[in-house]
Amino acid sequence: MEDRQTRPLSTVKAGETVKLAGIKAGRGLNSRLASMGLVPDVEITVVRNRHPGPFVISVKDSKMILGRGIAHKIMVL
């Protein structure tokens, strides 16, 4: 059994790959992120997560920068 404990994406270290569990944001942002490929179970690799500096992830072959606020709202496994 895999661990069902979810945590915010912002706590994931660079280099780790995680799975998206859900996004706790408004519908607009949720839908926008979904259209950019952030759908349930998608694999997210954190490329860079360092304070201060950009929070960069890689999803489906494309790199994205996220604000820290969003990274807190994205729950991953």
Added chain:
Amino acid sequence: MAEIMKKITVALAGNPNSGKTTIFNMLTGARQHVGNYPGVTVEKKEGLCKYAGFEMTVVDLPGTYSLTAYSIEELIARNFIIGEQPDVVVDIIDASNIERNLYLATQLIEMNVPLVLAFNMSDMAKQKGLLFDIEQLCELLEAMIVPTVGNKGKGRVKLLDAIVETAQRGKKERTHIIHYGKEIEEELEKVEKLLAREHELVEKYGSRWLAVKLLEQDSEVTAKVHRKEVLDAVTAGTEHLRTIFGDEPEIIMADRRYGFISGACQEAVKSTVESRHSRSDMIDAVVTNRILGLPIFLILMYLAFLLTFKIGEYPMGWLERFFDWAGTTIIAFWPAGSESWFKSLLVDGVIGGVGGVVVFLPNILLLFLAIAILEDSGYMARAAFIMDRIMHKIGLHGKSFIPMLIGFGCSIPAIMGTRILENRRNRFTTIMVIPLMSCGARLMIYALIIPAFFTEKWRGPMLWLIYLIGIVLAIICIKVLRLTVFRGETTPFVMELPPYRMPTLKSVCIHMWQRGWMFLKKAGTIILAISIILWVAMSYPKPSRQSLAGLSSEQARQTALAYSVIGRIGRTIEPALKPLGFDWKIGTALIGATAAKEVFVSQLGIVYAIGGADEKSHTLREKLQANYTPLTGFCIMLFCLISTPCVATVAMTKQETNSWGWALFQFFGLTTLAYVITLIVYQIGSFIAG
């Protein structure tokens, strides 16, 4: 013989960074027209392309990831496709990032438009080791697919052939549809059945698409449906799906679309090389480095600034000399010493006005050269991020930094440069405060006043203080605007980090040309019109011959200005200016300065009857020293810094916000602010000075 061309409309859709613009340029060359979509400030680009007996109007839709109702760009793209029924929609796909890019294609497939897919940047995909089974993909997606390399112009003919073929074939029923799974399909079916009675809507949108959008709780589509039984079914359906999946239906549906895409890709896309650290990653490691990132950004910005203004100085000088020459040539047609209103209109009004417009052109072209390079190379996305932490604190997007910096050179290119900002609130807020960035023309005023009133030791700090006041005021104004007129959440920062690419000469040139032309055509005409009006106000009415008799030419000019509309306004508003420590002479010069800030200096020269005044004029400085206190001097600078943007700025704001309302809001808002602040400073200052 000219054959009769068949006219068709082709719409280009695609993700941001998919190279849509390069395909647009490849198809239309320089025959493009840039405007706005009606009622909004989203840019609309159109171009013409003639091929194989077809005259194609190619429309570049805004770059989007999807076609929801959540953003204005997506709505525009969607409404264009539904409303204008283009004969062909070409979806530009970044072939090196195919899954994410095909998401938009699934939406177009659902709208059942005649679709062509351009697999752009196919060279990059090849480098990445991606192999496509195009035939199989064509079958699965039921659209023609053409590999292209937009920035190298490859695939043009094949793409045009595919467009023509698809246009001739027209709409057809699809056999494959995206299957959303049993539960969602059941709900879709229910809604579709009930929709059958909404004839008009179904006719226009298709029942499947309507049902999908209704279950996605799309606000725009929902508002169009009026039958209660449909809306009830939708509410029940979404409620039901929410309980089953524990998530919004639209998210599950997005997931299913991605599922459809991965299904297609699994069969038809082979990856031969394991992806490794690319060149982009290496560049990123340096330019977004914690320590190096900011300095690199600042150096690049400094270079952009130098390019815009230092290099721009040369062509500006040539243009100025050309207009001077044109003026003297025209004067030569009249006998020396004769006065003619027509001569004055031509030389001072028209040539002065046109010259005043055209001299900005080099700045605009060079700024957009710099912006095009920054954007096309992919650096702009990084720059936005680097500045975002700082700019976010004051309530703006990271990219706002660039136009604001350009504002220190000149507000005109700066306001035009806000086009790099996608969000309307960010863009308008930035436009409103740009005049507070003290521009080059205002430096001439400071250069006249500071040495007149302050000792050597204080001159540097004084100049620095003025610039600083502008910046601090801009930050305060942004805060206030964001809390009042432009209230709303700052859009959360999500942005794709496109791979670095070499900008191509062609696309950079087209970009520059478009902006330059747009400036001349749109803003130019307004600037010209207002300049002429100001010229009239400054020259008329003329005093009688007798009253000028016996005066020196300087005195005559002084009398004429005092007699003109502007001179009269200056006198009339003197009581209002008194509390600021200004007399009618300063008032007149200030009104004249709305034509262009540097005019303040020459106007002051005229009211003091000093010939050929410029910012280095000793006599004018002596006059100022004799008539005013250093406090008044400081207040003049303060007022010029904050108040009344010049007419060119007003015209530019009108053009870029698409409304006189905002332009006048800026004009009066800043002038009021200037009045209040100067009033406070002067009153407190005189109180302390006793």
